[in-house]
Amino acid sequence: MQFAIAIYGPPYTYQASASGLMFARAVLSEGHSISRIFFYHDGVYNANRWIEAPQDETDITAGWRDLARSHDLDMVVCVASALRRGMLDPTEASRYEHDAASVAPEFTISGLGQLIDAAIDCDRLVTFGV
Amino acid sequence: MSEPKQILCIQSHAPHGTFFGREGLDAVLMASAFCLVRVLFIGDGVLQLLGDQQPSDIGSKDYSVTFGALADYGVTDIFVARADLERLHLAANDLSLAVTPLSDTDITQLLHDVDVVLDF
Numbered sequence: 001m002q003f004a005i006a007i008y009g010p011p012y013t014y015q016a017s018a019s020g021l022m023f024a025r026a027v028l029s030e031g032h033s034i035s036r037i038f039f040y041h042d043g044v045y046n047a048n049r050w051i052e053a054p055q056d057e058t059d060i061t062a063g064w065r066d067l068a069r070s071h072d073l074d075m076v077v078c079v080a081s082a083l084r085r086g087m088l089d090p091t092e093a094s095r096y097e098h099d100a101a102s103v104a105p106e107f108t109i110s111g112l113g114q115l116i117d118a119a120i121d122c123d124r125l126v127t128f129g130v
Numbered sequence: 131m132s133e134p135k136q137i138l139c140i141q142s143h144a145p146h147g148t149f150f151g152r153e154g155l156d157a158v159l160m161a162s163a164f165c166l167v168r169v170l171f172i173g174d175g176v177l178q179l180l181g182d183q184q185p186s187d188i189g190s191k192d193y194s195v196t197f198g199a200l201a202d203y204g205v206t207d208i209f210v211a212r213a214d215l216e217r218l219h220l221a222a223n224d225l226s227l228a229v230t231p232l233s234d235t236d237i238t239q240l241l242h243d244v245d246v247v248l249d250f
Contacts, residue, residue, distance in 0.1 A: 115248075119246045120245075130250060
């Protein structure tokens with residue numbers, strides 16, 4: 001089965017994104033596929049490359065990044081949600097004249113249409129963080 | 131070619147206290163470019179439909195005016211949970227938009243009828 005996953009919750013403040021990450025791992029370990037993971041609303045903070053988790057706590061952003069690299073996942077951050085929350089990739093950082101990008105390189109910034117497209121094409125859309 | 135999918139967007143948060151309403155509305159507008167979209171206001175989300183909001187007083191944007199433009203996007207199936215209207219002591223004519231009240235049974239049927247639910 002092909003899943004799409006939508007993450008609306010920020011890391012740490014709520015359980016949502018940690019549950020989403022564990023769900024994504026479970027989907028893949030059971031032999032299903034994930035067409036896209038879309039980060040919307042406060043979920044865009046999961047892409048924050050500057051997060052430093054305490055050593056005895058789960059590093060959620062590192063978890064997403066490892067999963068993306070090991071399974072070649074399409075992880076998309078909504079551009080409108082991201083910009084108003086200071087989440088910028090190198091292109092957007094350059095456009096708005098910031099000296100560094102805050103979005104980790106495993107994430108792509110794109111439009112909200114990517115959520116709708118994934119929701120329509122997948123067998124199941126599962127949302128975390130409403 | 132398979133049947134075009136139907137999306138239901140659910141708005142369940144009160145306006146302005148969180149950003150769900152605004153970003154949920156953005157999702158409604160975007161989804162309308164792809165397929166048939168229905169919208170359901172439920173729980174405190176019903177309060178998003180109240181008229182004469184003045185959120186600029188608290189530094190928030192009055193996105194409720196965009197609800198009036200939903201028809202221009204082809205979004206005409208707009209529903210509200212009747213039980214939540216009653217719980218909030220509201221009548222359909224207190225709302226800024228013509229919406230169809232649904233019973234809990236109607237809502238269950240609506241959830242069965244659509245292919246995708248986007249919840250905000």
